[in-house]
Amino acid sequence: MAVRYTARMQFQPGQDSGLISDEFLEACRVGQIDEVMFFAFAEEQNDGHDTLKRIQSWMDTLRPWKHALEAEGIEVSLNPWHSLLHTDRGRRLKPGQSWQTMVDWRGYSASAVVCPLDPAWRDYYAKAMRIFAAEHFRVIWIDDDIRYHNHAPLDWGGCWCPLHVAEFVRRAGTSASREEIVSRAIQSGEPHPWRGLWFDMWEDSHVALLDSWREIVEGAGSRLGLMSSSVEAHAMEGRDWSRWWHAIARESPPVHRPHFWGYSETPAPILVYGISQMQQHRALRPAAIESDPEIECFPYGPWNKSFRQTLAQMALAQVFGSDRLAISLYDFMGNLPSDEPERAKFLARVKPVLDWLGEQFPPSWTSYGAGVPWRADFSRNVHTDGRNDWRSLEVASRGWDNWLGAFGIAFQKEPHASLNALAGTMVWGYDEDTLRAWLAAGLLLDGPAAAAMVERGLGELIGLADTRFITQDEVLYSMEESLDAEFGLRPSAQMSLNADKPYANRLLQGQLLSGARLISDLRDPTQRVVGHGALAFENSLGGRVVVVPWDASAGTNLCTQRRAQLAKVLAWLARGVSLGSVAGGAWLVPQFLTDGTRWRGVVWNASPDAVREIQIRPPDAMGLIQRAVHCGAEGNRAEAVVRSNLVALAQPLQQWEWVVLNPD
Ligand SMILES: [Zn+2]
Structure with a gap:
C-alpha cells in the first residue's frame, strides 16, 4: 500500500491568512503531503474548554485554508484538541462553565478536566461537534483525552466524582462511598463483582458519548476518528474495544490513530515497545479499518527527534500496513513551515522507501x-x-x-x-x-x-x-x-x-x-x-x-x-523448531510477517553500533532467505548479498536502519 502523509498543523486565528495558505501549500507541495490535519485550540493555544463562540471563530479561520488545500487536491481533517481535556496545567473552567470536573480515586478534583457524565458539558460538546461537522472535514478526530487515565494532576485519572458514584450506586442497587467502591474494585483475590460493574458504567458512558457524536458527524457526511493511548492503560479503564469501533463508525470502516512510539529521541527499547503496541492494536481492531498511526514528535523537529529515528517510526508503521501516517513535524504555535524547510524535504526524500515498504507488507499479514x-x-x-x-x-x-x-x-x-x-x-x-x-x-x-x-x-x-x-x-x-x-x-x-x-x-x-x-x-x-x-x-x-x-x-x-x-x-x-530469530549484534530486532503462505521479515538495528553481517534463523515455514534489501536513513535502498541465511551488507547497517528479508 502506498504511503499517505497526513501533516498535523495549527496556526493562529489572527495570522495573515494569505501568508499562512502560501506557507502550508508550499510545504505540502515540497513534502508530498496528501492531507493536512488542522488542530484547533491545541497545546500552547489552549486555555481550557473554548467557548462555542471562539470555536466558531476557529472554524471561520480554517475554512478558507481548507478550501485552498482542497483546490490543490489535498484532503483536510480536523483534530479539535480536547473533549474532556488532557490535563489542567493551570487551566480553569471559564465563567458559565459550571461543570463537574474530574475527580480521582483519592477524591482530588481537577480544575479544568471535566467529568464525561456532566449533562451540561455533554450538551456543550454536542454543540461544538455540530460546529465542527458543518465544515465537512474528511475526518473529525477525537483526541485520546477521551479516556479515564492520564489526566494530570489527578492521581492516575478519573472519574470518581459524585455523579459517577451516584450512577454506580443506582446501577448496583446499593449504597457505597467512593472509598468503598475503590477498595472493593481493587481488592486482592477473586475480583469483586463491583470492579466489572464499575468498568461497565465507565464504558457505557463513553460509548454513548461517542455514539451521539458519530451521529452528528456521519449525518453531516464526515467520519469520526479515534486516537488511543497505550493499550495496557486502556485495559485499566475496562475498555471494550468492539463497542468503541461500533460507536464511532456505522457507514464506513472506523478510523483509528494509535499511539505507538515516544515523543522524543528515545533509546533502543522504544522499537520493541512500538512493535508490541502495533501488534496489540491490530489484535483488537476489526479487519476493515483505516489505520493512521501517530508519528509523534513533541516538541517538533530534529532537535527533539532525529529524522533518522522519525523515519524508523514511519517505516514500522508501514510494516504494519498503515493507511496514512499522522505526522507531527510542525509546531502548534503558528510558526512558519518555511522556518525549517528541511522538514518538507525530509518527507519527500523518504516517501519512495515508505511506498516500497507498504508494498512489501500488506495490512492483512500477521506477525x-x-x-x-x-x-x-x-x-x-x-x-x-x-x-x-x-x-x-x-x-x-x-x-x-x-x-x-x-x-x-x-x-x-x-x-x-x-x-x-x-x-x-x-x-x-x-x-x-x-x-x-x-x-x-x-x-x-x-x-x-x-x-x-x-x-x-x-x-x-x-x-x-x-x-x-x-x-x-x-x-x-x-x-x-x-x-x-x-x-x-x-x-x-x-x-x-x-x-x-x-x-x-x-x-x-x-x-x-x-x-x-x-x-x-x-x-x-x-x-x-x-x-x-x-x-x-x-x-x-x-x-x-x-x-x-x-x-x-x-x-x-x-x-x-x-x-x-x-x-x-x-x-x-x-x-x-525455529519461530524466527537473528544474531550479529546487540539490539538487532527481527519481525516476521505472513499471510500463511507468503512471508517477509525485517531486521532493525536499534543499537548505535553499526552492523555488517546478520545471521538469520527464519521461521521454519518461511524457508531460506533469498533476498535482503538494506533501507538506509536517507531513504536509500541497496541489495545485500545473502548466502545460507547470512546477510552481508555492502554498507554498514546504522542505527534505526533496517533490512527487509524475502524468501522468494
Ligand atoms: Zn465523574
Missing part, C-alpha cells in the same frame, strides 16, 4: 514468533496484590517482549501453538483450559507467573511447589550461574541478579518437584550457592516448561550470557 499473548480485558480478571492503588489493576503484558526483542527473537502478541511466554499477573487473564493447552506445548514463565500458576493449582505441571519470594535483604544473592551448556552460554557463565535492577528485586524460590532439572543456581558475592535458579521440566501433559526466578516485567538486564540462556531455553521449549 509471527514466540507467543507473548495479551488480552484487552486483562485488568477485569487480574488478581491484584491488594495495595491501595488503582494502578494495581495494571497487567504488564510486554515484559517478555523487551527481553526477546532485544535478543533478536521474534514474538507475536497472540498465543502460538507450540511456544508461549507468560510474565507476572498475565496468568490470571486466562482460563484453566487455555493454560493447560499452553502447558502441554512449550511455556516460559517468569517468577511471578510461576507463583500464580502454583496459586491456581497448576504447580505439578511446572515442577514447583511451596513457592515464596526472597529479596536481597533476606538472602544476599547477586548472581545467577548457568550449570550446563544446553541451557547457557557455557557451564559457569554468570548473569547479574543485583537488585540494583528491579527485575531482581524479588526472586521466586520453591520446592523442586521430581523431574525438575536445575539449569542455573543463585550465588552470593562469595560464589556460595544460596538458592535455585531456573528450572526445566517435562510435565504429565507431555509439555515442556522453563521457570526463571526473576521478574521479566520489571525492566531488563541484557548481556551475552543471558541471551544465550534464553535462546537455548526457547529452542528446547520449541523442540528445535
Whole structure:
C-alpha cells in the first residue's frame, strides 16, 4: 500500500491568512503531503474548554485554508484538541462553565478536566461537534483525552466524582462511598463483582458519548476518528474495544490513530515497545479499518527527534500496513513551515522507501514468533496484590517482549501453538483450559507467573511447589550461574541478579518437584550457592516448561550470557523448531510477517553500533532467505548479498536502519 502523509498543523486565528495558505501549500507541495490535519485550540493555544463562540471563530479561520488545500487536491481533517481535556496545567473552567470536573480515586478534583457524565458539558460538546461537522472535514478526530487515565494532576485519572458514584450506586442497587467502591474494585483475590460493574458504567458512558457524536458527524457526511493511548492503560479503564469501533463508525470502516512510539529521541527499547503496541492494536481492531498511526514528535523537529529515528517510526508503521501516517513535524504555535524547510524535504526524500515498504507488507499479514499473548480485558480478571492503588489493576503484558526483542527473537502478541511466554499477573487473564493447552506445548514463565500458576493449582505441571519470594535483604544473592551448556552460554557463565535492577528485586524460590532439572543456581558475592535458579521440566501433559526466578516485567538486564540462556531455553521449549530469530549484534530486532503462505521479515538495528553481517534463523515455514534489501536513513535502498541465511551488507547497517528479508 502506498504511503499517505497526513501533516498535523495549527496556526493562529489572527495570522495573515494569505501568508499562512502560501506557507502550508508550499510545504505540502515540497513534502508530498496528501492531507493536512488542522488542530484547533491545541497545546500552547489552549486555555481550557473554548467557548462555542471562539470555536466558531476557529472554524471561520480554517475554512478558507481548507478550501485552498482542497483546490490543490489535498484532503483536510480536523483534530479539535480536547473533549474532556488532557490535563489542567493551570487551566480553569471559564465563567458559565459550571461543570463537574474530574475527580480521582483519592477524591482530588481537577480544575479544568471535566467529568464525561456532566449533562451540561455533554450538551456543550454536542454543540461544538455540530460546529465542527458543518465544515465537512474528511475526518473529525477525537483526541485520546477521551479516556479515564492520564489526566494530570489527578492521581492516575478519573472519574470518581459524585455523579459517577451516584450512577454506580443506582446501577448496583446499593449504597457505597467512593472509598468503598475503590477498595472493593481493587481488592486482592477473586475480583469483586463491583470492579466489572464499575468498568461497565465507565464504558457505557463513553460509548454513548461517542455514539451521539458519530451521529452528528456521519449525518453531516464526515467520519469520526479515534486516537488511543497505550493499550495496557486502556485495559485499566475496562475498555471494550468492539463497542468503541461500533460507536464511532456505522457507514464506513472506523478510523483509528494509535499511539505507538515516544515523543522524543528515545533509546533502543522504544522499537520493541512500538512493535508490541502495533501488534496489540491490530489484535483488537476489526479487519476493515483505516489505520493512521501517530508519528509523534513533541516538541517538533530534529532537535527533539532525529529524522533518522522519525523515519524508523514511519517505516514500522508501514510494516504494519498503515493507511496514512499522522505526522507531527510542525509546531502548534503558528510558526512558519518555511522556518525549517528541511522538514518538507525530509518527507519527500523518504516517501519512495515508505511506498516500497507498504508494498512489501500488506495490512492483512500477521506477525509471527514466540507467543507473548495479551488480552484487552486483562485488568477485569487480574488478581491484584491488594495495595491501595488503582494502578494495581495494571497487567504488564510486554515484559517478555523487551527481553526477546532485544535478543533478536521474534514474538507475536497472540498465543502460538507450540511456544508461549507468560510474565507476572498475565496468568490470571486466562482460563484453566487455555493454560493447560499452553502447558502441554512449550511455556516460559517468569517468577511471578510461576507463583500464580502454583496459586491456581497448576504447580505439578511446572515442577514447583511451596513457592515464596526472597529479596536481597533476606538472602544476599547477586548472581545467577548457568550449570550446563544446553541451557547457557557455557557451564559457569554468570548473569547479574543485583537488585540494583528491579527485575531482581524479588526472586521466586520453591520446592523442586521430581523431574525438575536445575539449569542455573543463585550465588552470593562469595560464589556460595544460596538458592535455585531456573528450572526445566517435562510435565504429565507431555509439555515442556522453563521457570526463571526473576521478574521479566520489571525492566531488563541484557548481556551475552543471558541471551544465550534464553535462546537455548526457547529452542528446547520449541523442540528445535525455529519461530524466527537473528544474531550479529546487540539490539538487532527481527519481525516476521505472513499471510500463511507468503512471508517477509525485517531486521532493525536499534543499537548505535553499526552492523555488517546478520545471521538469520527464519521461521521454519518461511524457508531460506533469498533476498535482503538494506533501507538506509536517507531513504536509500541497496541489495545485500545473502548466502545460507547470512546477510552481508555492502554498507554498514546504522542505527534505526533496517533490512527487509524475502524468501522468494
Ligand atoms: Zn465523574
